[in-house]
Amino acid sequence: MTETKTLRLPVQLPRGFDECERCAGRLTDSLLQLDGVRAVHVDFQHSTMTLTYDPTLSPIDEVEQRAEQVGIEIRERFEHKTIVLVGLDCPDCALKLEKGISRIPGVLWVSTNFASSRMSVEYEPARVDLDTIIRRIRSLGYDARETQVVPLTPSITFSSLGAPSTLTLVSGITLLIACALAASRMPSPAHVLFLISAVAGGFYAARGAYFSLKSLMLDMNFLMTVAAVGAIAIGDYFEAAAVMFLFSLGNMLEARTVEKARESVSSLMGQFPTQARVKREGGEELIPADEVHVGDLFIVRPGEKIATDGTVSDGSTAVNESSITGESTPADKVAGDQVFAGSINLNGSIDVVATTGAADNTLARIVCLVEKAQAEKAPVQRFTEVFGRYYTPAVVVLAVVVALVPPMLFHAAFRSSLYIALTLLVVSCPCALVISTPVSIVSAIGNAARNGILFKGGSFVETAGKVRVIAFDKTGTITTGRADISDVLCGDGMNESDVLSLAATVESRSEHPLAEAIMRAARKREIKPRSITYFQSLTGMGAAAKFDGETCVVGNSRLMDQLGMDTGKWSGELQRLQEEGKTAVLVASGRTIVGIIAVRDTVRETAKSALDQLRKLGVERTVMITGDNELAARSVACDLGIDEYYAELLPQDKVDIIRVLIERFGSVAVVGDGVNDAPALAAATVGIAMGAAGSDTALETADIALMSDDLGKLPYALRLSRGAMGIIHQNLVFSLAVIAVLILTALMGILKLTVGVFGHEGSALLVIANGMRLIRFK
Numbered sequence: 043m044t045e046t047k048t049l050r051l052p053v054q055l056p057r058g059f060d061e062c063e064r065c066a067g068r069l070t071d072s073l074l075q076l077d078g079v080r081a082v083h084v085d086f087q088h089s090t091m092t093l094t095y096d097p098t099l100s101p102i103d104e105v106e107q108r109a110e111q112v113g114i115e116i117r118e119r120f121e122h123k124t125i126v127l128v129g130l131d132c133p134d135c136a137l138k139l140e141k142g143i144s145r146i147p148g149v150l151w152v153s154t155n156f157a158s159s160r161m162s163v164e165y166e167p168a169r170v171d172l173d174t175i176i177r178r179i180r181s182l183g184y185d186a187r188e189t190q191v192v193p194l195t196p197s198i199t200f201s202s203l204g205a206p207s208t209l210t211l212v213s214g215i216t217l218l219i220a221c222a223l224a225a226s227r228m229p230s231p232a233h234v235l236f237l238i239s240a241v242a243g244g245f246y247a248a249r250g251a252y253f254s255l256k257s258l259m260l261d262m263n264f265l266m267t268v269a270a271v272g273a274i275a276i277g278d279y280f281e282a283a284a285v286m287f288l289f290s291l292g293n294m295l296e297a298r299t300v301e302k303a304r305e306s307v308s309s310l311m312g313q314f315p316t317q318a319r320v321k322r323e324g325g326e327e328l329i330p331a332d333e334v335h336v337g338d339l340f341i342v343r344p345g346e347k348i349a350t351d352g353t354v355s356d357g358s359t360a361v362n363e364s365s366i367t368g369e370s371t372p373a374d375k376v377a378g379d380q381v382f383a384g385s386i387n388l389n390g391s392i393d394v395v396a397t398t399g400a401a402d403n404t405l406a407r408i409v410c411l412v413e414k415a416q417a418e419k420a421p422v423q424r425f426t427e428v429f430g431r432y433y434t435p436a437v438v439v440l441a442v443v444v445a446l447v448p449p450m451l452f453h454a455a456f457r458s459s460l461y462i463a464l465t466l467l468v469v470s471c472p473c474a475l476v477i478s479t480p481v482s483i484v485s486a487i488g489n490a491a492r493n494g495i496l497f498k499g500g501s502f503v504e505t506a507g508k509v510r511v512i513a514f515d516k517t518g519t520i521t522t523g524r525a526d527i528s529d530v531l532c533g534d535g536m537n538e539s540d541v542l543s544l545a546a547t548v549e550s551r552s553e554h555p556l557a558e559a560i561m562r563a564a565r566k567r568e569i570k571p572r573s574i575t576y577f578q579s580l581t582g583m584g585a586a587a588k589f590d591g592e593t594c595v596v597g598n599s600r601l602m603d604q605l606g607m608d609t610g611k612w613s614g615e616l617q618r619l620q621e622e623g624k625t626a627v628l629v630a631s632g633r634t635i636v637g638i639i640a641v642r643d644t645v646r647e648t649a650k651s652a653l654d655q656l657r658k659l660g661v662e663r664t665v666m667i668t669g670d671n672e673l674a675a676r677s678v679a680c681d682l683g684i685d686e687y688y689a690e691l692l693p694q695d696k697v698d699i700i701r702v703l704i705e706r707f708g709s710v711a712v713v714g715d716g717v718n719d720a721p722a723l724a725a726a727t728v729g730i731a732m733g734a735a736g737s738d739t740a741l742e743t744a745d746i747a748l749m750s751d752d753l754g755k756l757p758y759a760l761r762l763s764r765g766a767m768g769i770i771h772q773n774l775v776f777s778l779a780v781i782a783v784l785i786l787t788a789l790m791g792i793l794k795l796t797v798g799v800f801g802h803e804g805s806a807l808l809v810i811a812n813g814m815r816l817i818r819f820k
Contacts, residue, residue, distance in 0.1 A: 064151060064164065065116050072112045076105065120150070123172055124413065125161040127154070128185035135184070135250070135261060142182045142257040146170055156300075156477065158484055160413065161186070183253040206246055210294050213243030213287040220283065236279035243286035244270055246293070260438060262471045266799075269464040273795060276457050284796040285468065292803025299810045300481060313365040313384040313405060318349035321393070331383075332400035339395055342387045350383045351403040352394035359390035366404055367750035368494020408749075411498065412491045420500030422770060423479035429472065437470040444789070462791050469784035469798040474805040478773030482813035486766040489819050494749040495759050496734070502745045506728050507763035511707045512661055512756075513700060513722070515714040516668035516678060519732055520753070521643040523715075525559040528624055529640035531615055539569060541637035545629045547571040548587040548596045552579060556627060559641050560596075584627070595630045602628050607635055623677025643670075645678060648754040653682055655757035659764075665703065667696045667712075667722065696722040713756065730756065765819055773809045780805040 070082045078099025130136060136156040143152045143161070148169030154161045163175060172188060179186040220235035247270075250263030266289045273282035315331045319341045326341060331349040334340060339355065342348050348361070360372035365384040372388055375381055381394055383403035400406065445463035448454035483500040490497055497503050517523050530538040546564035549557035550571035564571070576588035583604070584597015595605065599616060602609050607630055609616070615638060619626045624640040653664055666687040668675050675689035688699055700722050703710045712719065712726035715733060723729030723744055731744030733751040748755045784801050787793040 065120065068116055069109065069112050073105065073108055076108060079105070119166055119168070120164060121167045121172075122162070122164050123175075123188060125163065125176065125179070125186050125188055127159045127161055127179070128187075130154075130156055130159045130184060135263075138254055138257050138259045138261055139179065139182060139184065141259050143175060143178060146175060146178055149175065156480055158413070158480070182257060183249060206290065206294055206297075209242045209245055210287070210290040213239045213283070213290055216242065217283050217287050221280070224280070233279045236283040237274070239283035240270055240274070240279075240286045243283070243290040247286060247289055260434060262473055265434075265438075265467045265471055269468045269795065272460060272464045276460060278461075278795075281795045285799050288796065288799040288803055292799075292807065295807055296477075296803075296810060299807065299814060300477075313347075315347035315349045315384060319343070319346075334396050335399055336396055339393060341391065341393055342381075343391050344387055344389050346387050348381050348383055348385045348387060348394065350396050350400055351398040352381055352396045354379050354381060355393045355395050357390055357392035359392050360388045362386040362388055364494075366408070366494070367752075368492065368755070369750050369752065408491065408496060411496055411747075412487060415487050415497050415499045420479060420483055420504045422504060422774075423483065423500060426472075426476050426479055426774070429475070433472055434470075437466065441466045441470075458791065461795065462788060465788040465793055465795045465798045466785065468795060469788050469793065469802050470781060471802065472777065472781060473802065474780065474809045475774065475777035477806060478777050478809045478813065479770050481810050482766050482770045482773065482816055485814050485816035486762055486819070489817055490759065490762055493755070493758065494752075495755055495762075496747040496749065497759075498745050498747075502728060503763050503766050505709070505763075506711070506746060506760055507767045508709050509711040509728060509760065510661065511663045511665060511703055511710045512656060513665040513667050513703060513710060513712045513726070514684075515696075515712075515719045515722070516666055516670055516675060517643060518715045519713055519719075520649050520666065520678060520682065521645050522751075523643065525555050525625070525641045526644045527559055527563040527639055528642045528644075529619070529638070531612075531638040531640070533634070533636040536636050539567060541629050541639065542567065543569050543572070544594050544631055544636070545596050545627065545639055547574065547589055548577075548585050548594050550574070551577045551587065552585050554585075556625065556641050557585075560627070560639060592632055596627060599626065599628060602630060602635060605630075607633060609635060611635075612638060620673055621677070623674035642677075643674075645681060646751070646753055648752055650682055652753040652756055653684070655754075656760070659757060659760055661760075663707065665699075667691055667699055693719075693721045697725045700725045713753075730759075732756075762816070762819055766816055769812055769816060773812055776812075777805060777809055 073079055073082045076099075078096035080094040080096070082094075127139070130139075136154040139161065140152050140154045143149055143154075143163065146165075149163060149165045151164040152161060153163075161179075165172075165175065176186045176188075216235045216239040220232045220239060223229075223232040223235065244267060247263045248267050250261065251267040254261045254264040266285060270282040270285050273279070273285065317328055318331045318334045318338075320327050320329055320334065321339045321341060334349050340349055340352075342359075344359070354375050354377050356377060358374070358376045361375050361381060362370075363373050363382060363385045364370050365386075366382045375392065380397075381392075382405065383398075383400075384405040398404075441463040444466060445456075445460050448459045449456040480500075483503055486503050487497050487500070497506070514520050530541055532538060532541055542560070542564050545560050546569055549560045551574065572589045574587045574589045576593075578586045580586060580597060580601060583601035584595065586593060586595045586597075588594075595601065595607075599609050609628070612628070612635060616626050619638070619640050622640075622642075624642040627639045627641060628635050629637045629639060656664065663685045664683075666675060666679050666684045668687070668689055669691050670689060672689045675687045678684070679687040688695075691699070696719065700710060700712060704725075704727065709727045711728040711730055712722045713730045713732055714720075714723055715731065723731065728746060729744045730746045730748065732748045732753070734744065734747035734749050746759060748759070780801060784793065784798055788798060
């Protein structure tokens with residue numbers, strides 16, 4: 043007999059091990075070696091595993107002990123790091139670096155993303171250290187540094203742009219002078235200047251070609267260098283100089299434009315506060331923000347940035363939280379409210395108790411997640427990289443055939459065949475194709491982050507736009523999760539203020555959520571509770587209190603029936619309120635029911651418009667899944683026009699429904715609060731957490747996190763995803779078309795080498811510019 047158990051793992055793996063499929067596989071393989079264990083699914087994010095096993099063969103204690111032991115072994119044996127790369131100036135360079143680093147003994151896995159200029163590496167510290175990996179990167183012609191948890195200043199990836207820019211300028215000037223001399227029939231000085239121009243423009247290309255040969259992986263630098271040397275060999279000095287100048291100029295422009303896409307993270311880093319005004323020993327001390335610790339009390343004056351996440355202990359103000367939530371409207375803060383690092387205090391002075399350190403605050407986590415997301419490759423990006431990996435060597439072989447076969451078999455002029463082969467080498471490198479996806483993904487993720495939406499990776503940018511069905515949790519997602527008064531019904535001789543006054547007096551001693559709703563309504567109408575001489579809480583039914591010599595009872599109809607009070611005259615109203623999904627609170631004075639206060643969980647103001655926008659975007663079906671009762675669920679679903687609803691569900695019931703929806707429609711997104719709905723979020727094609735600001739669990743569990751409670755961010759996220767995929771498809775089609783045209787004209791012998799370089803570099807720049815439109819997507 044087998045059972046299915048969900049266990050809490052007894053080991054917490056360090057940062058960097060989450061979402062590591064290899065580590066999950068190592069733990070899974072080890073546990074499957076136990077007798078009776080049938081299947082294992084590991085979720086490192088929640089430190090849980092779902093285990094199918096035979097308890098007669100594998101006791102739980104033994105399984106837990108093995109899990110703990112293997113977890114410790116993984117932690118000690120494997121290390122995961124992200125490295126910032128400096129000088130990564132072409133897509134081929136990323137693949138070359140991957141190959142070079144993967145050859146280091148002890149390196150188990152490496153992935154390099156050109157658009158984000160990041161390398162993720164997994165290695166065994168017992169066999170190789172991070173310094174060795176960084177030294178190898180430098181030996182391959184690039185600089186590198188480990189990412190910092192809390193970068194206080196933006197990093198400039200292309201810090202060495204000055205030298206290439208200078209050499210490009212020298213190449214261009216000497217090329218112009220050489221052309222003028224050649225036109226004046228002064229060939230010898232012109233040839234010398236052409237050579238100087240080629241050397242200046244081709245210095246970094248030749249350097250890259252050397253490292254390319256060293257790593258046994260041919261890239262665009264090698265192909266361009268071969269083309270220039272070949273042009274010189276056949277005496278075409280102008281072509282050699284023009285090729286290297288155009289290539290150098292194209293690389294410089296590509297580097298600058300791609301860096302703008304990478305600045306999406308730098309702009310987030312710019313939000314980091316640098317100082318904090320901490321209260322210590324009766325005075326104030328100005329210290330670096332990264333020295334603030336949990337429990338420190340710090341002061342935030344008007345105009346200052348909040349140093350780290352915390353809770354307001356004194357004062358009130360309005361705070362600009364746009365760096366976190368993307369919302370430009372200031373949020374009012376009073377004692378007890380939560381504030382986030384990087385937010386700007388607009389008017390009042392507040393005292394804040396730090397709840398996190400600099401490395402763990404919300405802004406730091408957002409930056410880490412965005413960097414990680416930009417480094418992750420979308421499926422379409424992996425396809426283009428694999429295509430380029432096999433395509434480029436094939437083109438080199440074709441170029442050799444074109445250079446040698448016609449002269450040898452058909453007595454064609456060798457010079458002409460070599461020129462065609464060199465042109466073919468230049469135009470056929472798929473740079474525009476390889477770069478088309480990563481630049482678009484990085485731009486989309488950066489745009490989303492600035493607007494309070496976190497995509498956890500490029501794959502989710504791709505899949506979000508394909509969603510056909512969206513399932514919503516009700517409480518806290520479609521509704522505010524806070525009970526508010528919707529109706530006040532009055533008996534004979536009573537008005538709303540009288541009924542609220544009686545109810546507020548009784549509920550002033552209660553801590554029930556319905557009591558909070560009544561008290562908020564009373565405060566709004568400036569109704570003050572009276573002095574109570576006796577109070578009794580009636581668990582599950584209501585409360586009673588005595589004041590002004592009379593007893594007043596507030597509760598549900600069951601309580602009134604137990605006390606023998608006649609609810610007959612209110613039965614119609616009670617039925618109506620129930621059908622509308624509202625909770626009825628009856629108010630009795632003495633032995634008479636004098637009124638009813640109806641309370642309901644308020645639907646978010648943005649819910650209706652968000653759902654309407656989703657339908658216009660082509661979402662075929664909207665579904666609501668909730669643990670609330672049938673009548674409440676039906677009421678909300680009818681008000682918003684939701685296509686299907688499922689009520690009174692347990693967490694596992696929600697997962698079952700999501701699986702059924704996936705079978706029916708294929709691609710399903712789930713929107714929830716990221717805590718209670720974690721199982722459903724995990725089961726969906728795309729899990730979307732709402733109101734994730736300040737929530738560790740929401741940031742960790744969801745594939746997409748909406749930082750604010752604004753459902754209007756959801757249609758924007760889907761539009762951005764579809765816009766990104768549209769641009770990626772445009773780039774792919776354009777890149778392939780340009781490559782086809784250039785190769786065809788090169789083989790026909792009608793394409794000049796310089797025109798080929800211009801077409802190659804121009805297509806790459808156009809693809810980058812098109813992808814960067816996503817930075818300004820609105």
